[in-house]
Amino acid sequence: MEKFQTVTAIAAPMPLVNIDTDMIIPKQFLKTIKRSGLGKNLFDEMRYHQDGTENPNFVLNKDAYRNSEILIAGDNFGCGSSREHAPWAIKDFGIKAIISTSYADIFYNNCFKNGVLPIVMPKEVVDVLMQDAEKGANARVTVDLEAQTVTSSEGQVFDFEIDGFRKHCLLQGLDDIGLSLEKADHIAAYETQLGQSRPWV
Amino acid sequence: MTQSKTLYDKIWDAHVVHEADDGTSLLYIDRHLVHEVTSPQAFEGLRDAGRKVHAPDKTIVVPDHNVPTTPDRVDFIKDDQSRIQVDVLAQNVAEFNLPHYYDMKDVRQGIVHIVGPEQGWTLPGMTVVCGDSHTATHGAFGSLAHGIGTSEVEHVLATQTLIQKKSKNMKVEITGKLRPGVTAKDIALSIIGATGTAGGTGYVIEYCGEAIRALSMEGRMTVCNMAIEGGARAGMIAPDETTFAYVKGRPHSPKGADWDAALNWWKTLKSDDDAQWDKVLTLAAEDIAPVVTWGTSPEDVLPITGTVPDPSEFQGGKVNAATRSLEYMDLTPGTKLSDVRIDAVFLGSCTNGRIEDMRAAAEILKGRKVKEGVRAMAVPGSGLVRAQAEEEGLADIFREAGFEWRLAGCSMCLGMNPDQLAPGERCASTSNRNFEGRQGYRGRTHLMSPAMAAAAAVTGHLTDVRELLEE
Numbered sequence: 263m264e265k266f267q268t269v270t271a272i273a274a275p276m277p278l279v280n281i282d283t284d285m286i287i288p289k290q291f292l293k294t295i296k297r298s299g300l301g302k303n304l305f306d307e308m309r310y311h312q313d314g315t316e317n318p319n320f321v322l323n324k325d326a327y328r329n330s331e332i333l334i335a336g337d338n339f340g341c342g343s344s345r346e347h348a349p350w351a352i353k354d355f356g357i358k359a360i361i362s363t364s365y366a367d368i369f370y371n372n373c374f375k376n377g378v379l380p381i382v383m384p385k386e387v388v389d390v391l392m393q394d395a396e397k398g399a400n401a402r403v404t405v406d407l408e409a410q411t412v413t414s415s416e417g418q419v420f421d422f423e424i425d426g427f428r429k430h431c432l433l434q435g436l437d438d439i440g441l442s443l444e445k446a447d448h449i450a451a452y453e454t455q456l457g458q459s460r461p462w463v
Numbered sequence: 464m465t466q467s468k469t470l471y472d473k474i475w476d477a478h479v480v481h482e483a484d485d486g487t488s489l490l491y492i493d494r495h496l497v498h499e500v501t502s503p504q505a506f507e508g509l510r511d512a513g514r515k516v517h518a519p520d521k522t523i524v525v526p527d528h529n530v531p532t533t534p535d536r537v538d539f540i541k542d543d544q545s546r547i548q549v550d551v552l553a554q555n556v557a558e559f560n561l562p563h564y565y566d567m568k569d570v571r572q573g574i575v576h577i578v579g580p581e582q583g584w585t586l587p588g589m590t591v592v593c594g595d596s597h598t599a600t601h602g603a604f605g606s607l608a609h610g611i612g613t614s615e616v617e618h619v620l621a622t623q624t625l626i627q628k629k630s631k632n633m634k635v636e637i638t639g640k641l642r643p644g645v646t647a648k649d650i651a652l653s654i655i656g657a658t659g660t661a662g663g664t665g666y667v668i669e670y671c672g673e674a675i676r677a678l679s680m681e682g683r684m685t686v687c688n689m690a691i692e693g694g695a696r697a698g699m700i701a702p703d704e705t706t707f708a709y710v711k712g713r714p715h716s717p718k719g720a721d722w723d724a725a726l727n728w729w730k731t732l733k734s735d736d737d738a739q740w741d742k743v744l745t746l747a748a749e750d751i752a753p754v755v756t757w758g759t760s761p762e763d764v765l766p767i768t769g770t771v772p773d774p775s776e777f778q779g780g781k782v783n784a785a786t787r788s789l790e791y792m793d794l795t796p797g798t799k800l801s802d803v804r805i806d807a808v809f810l811g812s813c814t815n816g817r818i819e820d821m822r823a824a825a826e827i828l829k830g831r832k833v834k835e836g837v838r839a840m841a842v843p844g845s846g847l848v849r850a851q852a853e854e855e856g857l858a859d860i861f862r863e864a865g866f867e868w869r870l871a872g873c874s875m876c877l878g879m880n881p882d883q884l885a886p887g888e889r890c891a892s893t894s895n896r897n898f899e900g901r902q903g904y905r906g907r908t909h910l911m912s913p914a915m916a917a918a919a920a921v922t923g924h925l926t927d928v929r930e931l932l933e934e
Contacts, residue, residue, distance in 0.1 A: 278787070279780035280660055280760050284898040289879050293529065293544035295503035295551050297613075307900045312886070336780045338661040341694065342898060343877075344596040344610035345501065364661055367696050368596055368610050375614035425628065427487045438614070439512070442622045445489055448481040449517075449624060452491050460477075462717035462725050463493045463521075463589065 263377050265435035266407050269358045271331030273403040274321050275395035279336035283369060286340065286348040300347055301354030322355075326398035332405060334388065334395045335362040339380075340369025349376045359405045361412065363388050374428050375438065379407060387412075387420045407433060467735040469632045470701050471667045474607045474732070478590050480624055490627045492521070493589040493606075495619045496575045497561075499526045499552040500879070501594030505617035506555040516559045518623040523584050524564040526552050527574045528879045532842050532869035537568055545880065559620075573845025573871035576600040576813040580684065581847055583713025587702035587729040592619060597813045597895065599690040603683035604710070605702035605732050607667070610691065630696045631741035633666035634734075637674035639748040644929040646753075646823065647682030648815060648893065648912035650674065651689040653751045656764030658744060663695030666742060669734060670700050674748035680709040681819035688814045689895055692761040701733040755800055755925055756897045756910040758788035763897070767915065767927045771798045791899055792907050793887075800925050803909070807890040808839040808920040809902070810866070810913055812876035815893035816844025818851050820913040825857040827917035827931055833865035834923030840867045840882065842874040866920070878903050891919035 291303045309320045316323045322330065333352070339362040340348060349372045352360070359379040373380045383391070394401050394414045401415035407429060412420045431438070442449075456463055468476070481489040495518075509516070516522060529545035530536060540546035549567070556564045563584075565572045571582065576597055579585045591601040591608035594616040601608035615625055637650055655662075668690050675686065683700050690698025700706075707726060710716045717725045752766035763785075765772070773796035774785035789796065794803065810816075810824050821843060833839045841861045843849035849871055852858050861868050875882040876894035884890055884906025893916050894901075897908040909925060918926040 277780065277783070279784045280762075282760075282896075282898045284877075284896070284901050288900055288904075289877050292500050292879065293542075293548055295507070295548060297504050307904065312904065336784075338664070338694070341660050342596065342896060344594055344598075344612055346504075346594075346612035346614060349612075364664060366661075366694060367664060368612060368691075372612035372614065375612060425487075426485055427483070438626055439508075439514075439618050439621050442489060442618065442624055442626060445481050445624075446622075448489065449491075449622060452480045453623075456491070460588075460725070460728070462586070462721040 263435040263437060266377055266379060266432040268404065268406045268408070269331055270402050270404040272327060272329055272399055273332035273334050273391065273395040273401065274327040274330035275392050276321060276333060276335045277392055280338045280341055281335055282342035283340060283345050283348045284342055287345065287351040292345055292347050297350050298354060300351035301356065304351040304355045329356070331356055331358045332403050333357050333360045334392050335360060337363045339365050341366040344368045346372045346375070349373045349378050353378050361388060361391055374432060377432065377435070379405065379432060381405065381412060381422050383412070383420060383422055390414065390418065467737040467739065469734040469738045470605060470669055470699060470732055471607065471632055474588055474590065475629060477588065486628055488627050488629070489624045490590060492592055492619050492623050492625060494579065494584050494591045495522045496579055496591065496593035496598065497522060497524045497616070498528055498575050498595065499548045500528045501613050502555065502616055503548065503551050504613050505620055506559065508617040509620055514621045516561065516620050519559065519561050521623060522561050522563065522620070523579060524552065524556055524561050525572055525575050525578050526567060528873045528877065530567055530872040531880050532872050532874050532882060534870065536870065542881070570846040570850060573848065574813045574816060574873055576688070577816055577844035577848065580604065581845055583710060583716035586710060586716060586725070587706060588732050592625065596691045597688050599698050600684050600688040600813055602687040602690065602697050602699035603680060604706055605699055605729070607697055607699065609697040630667045631665055632739070633663060633668045633695065633742040634740045635668050635670050636672035636745045637670070637748050638672045638745060639674060640677065641674055641748045641751065644753050644914065644932050645751050646912040646914060647678055647685040649751050649754050651686045652754045652756065652761065652764045652910060653746060654744070655689065655693045655761050656754070657746065658693050660692060660760055660762045661694045663690065663693040666695050668695045668698040670698060675700060676703065679819055680705060681817040684817065685814055689761070692895055702729050753912065753915050753928055755915065757792065757794060757800060758785060759791055759897055759899050760784070760788070761895070761897060761910065763788060765800060767800055767925060769800055771796050771800065773797070801927060803925045804889070804923060805837060805891045805919050805925065806888040807884060808837060808916050809875040809890055809892040809894060810840065810916055811842030811844065811874050812894040813844065814895040815913050816842060816848065818848050820893065821848065821852045821857050824913040824917035825860040827914050827921065827928060828864040829860050831864055831921045833920045837920055837923050839865060839920045840869060840875065842869040843871050845871045875902050877901060891916045891925065
């Protein structure tokens with residue numbers, strides 16, 4: 263996985279609450295056997311009309327936001343299914359960080375596995391950043407994971423909390439499986455003991 | 464004195480392989496369920512890294528999301544992408560030597576969350592994961608069961624473990640007895656109506672109380688299935704005699720001395736009386752009515768006797784969300800829910816595709832007909848549910864009423880196969896999500912219990928099933 267670098271970019275405002283994974287990437291795109299190429303279908307049913315033409319009212323279709331690398335979203339972003347296609351599509355579009363008051367649990371986990379940073383901020387801060395994002399292409403927001411700060415286009419700095427282990431893995435671009443395989447001896451010991459304590463497993 | 468523990472604490476403790484100083488833990492996974500949609504990229508990752516599947520005997524594989532539910536599926540899946548996904552699953556099973564595989568021709572095939580318990584793979588006290596959010600279903604057995612993403616599927620395949628941080632403990636107690644016509648689905652939806660779809664975020668829920676204890680395993684699975692719709696990592700119910708009776712004698716449940724040892728341990732799997740809870744919700748079963756959803760979030764729940772709400776009744780971001788929902792659902796505030804006409808009925812899914820669900824719907828449909836113009840489909844959750852329903856005469860009731868009687872799969876719950884709503888169609892559905900486009904592009908979903916869906920099929924509009932029970 264690539265290391266997470268500081269992002270200074272356009273932020274797209276999506277004030278809707280409960281944006282679910284079916285909205286982020288509808289089912290017909292889950293039939294792929296690849297991880298890549300889903301960016302063009304991110305938010306497909308909001309982004310395109312049924313005939314495939316763009317819906318000009320959708321935020322990412324507006325000129326100012328086509329190159330957004332940050333999303334500012336309403337509460338409970340990513341609720342619904344476990345599909346990792348959601349962060350795959352977000353990443354493939356070019357979004358590197360999301361800011362919301364809350365995320366669904368599985369979606370939140372999935373982001374970290376793909377180098378996408380989901381930032382949790384209090385409602386007041388999300389409101390400020392949402393307004394800032396409404397300004398369009400001139401408003402560039404900076405996300406600094408190392409310092410755990412988000413800086414608005416006006417220079418206001420907001421701190422955020424993040425689990426230390428997750429932060430470390432994102433900054434270093436670490437592969438979870440590699441880390442866990444370093445504990446192969448612990449796994450083997452557990453399995454030996456399992457044969458006695460719960461042999462039916 | 465030992466510290467008091469919840470059921471979740473006890474299962475967690477029994478599965479810790481390694482714990483770092485900051486609490487990040489490597490948790491052992493007892494059962495890994497795999498289906499065709501969220502696994503191809505995980506197997507590809509293993510292949511690219513030259514890794515093997517660590518524990519093939521703990522890996523259970525079944526195609527369910529893409530499979531057509533019409534009889535011709537056995538010859539050929541017409542949709543190219545769906546066929547490729549199902550074929551790739553079979554190739555991965557062969558390449559990685561996975562012994563427990565139920566393909567489309569196997570009578571035991573079905574929705575992975577119905578097959579697991581049916582075959583005795585899911586047992587109390589286990590950790591169960593799957594690349595599917597409705598893995599929460601298995602918590603009904605007093606196991607810790609939750610959905611994972613594809614990267615985590617790959618992690619479990621490679622190591623039989625997951626990197627986890629512990630969630631908080633939430634207790635949801637349903638006191639007293641359910642009234643006639645009220646079912647497990649009404650409990651599940653009413654809880655989400657009370658907590659909201661993010662109310663459980665960060666928690667593992669334990670459901671308890673007299674009304675939960677009185678549920679069959681099928682009903683308990685319905686309640687736990689929808690824990691994810693309330694945002695919880697997992698939902699669980701402490702195992703009891705109902706659980707043990709269900710598990711006993713299943714193909715993969717323990718036998719002989721192993722059974723005795725297992726049972727001894729399972730009986731200890733309950734929260735201590737003085738266990739500490741981070742959050743508690745209590746609902747009285749008597750207050751729960753047959754409910755339906757009116758919007759595009761599972762939290763948009765109202766008793767069938769209610770009316771479509773006005774968005775101005777809500778607070779904050781929900782005002783806009785409700786406005787958008789009503790526009791999408793083509794509903795006007797103040798309309799009686801029982802006046803809302805439907806075009807389609809879907810009976811099935813991992814929420815309500817078990818034998819008890821088939822029975823509940825058939826009880827309403829017996830001697831009645833589906834309203835003209837309504838398209839109704841019954842999709843059993845597994846080949847074995849289908850066979851049992853045939854044997855009990857339920858299939859005949861469905862067919863005589865005018866339902867299509869299909870083969871097993873996820874079907875119109877998410878419409879990855881050809882079973883979809885047309886744009887604008889309105890469906891009375893026993894599934895778990897009413898999201899925009901979930902059952903088909905621009906399709907409209909009202910969630911409800913099997914009995915309520917059957918009642919809607921008969922009348923052609925959302926209906927209080929109690930009116931049909933009284934006839």
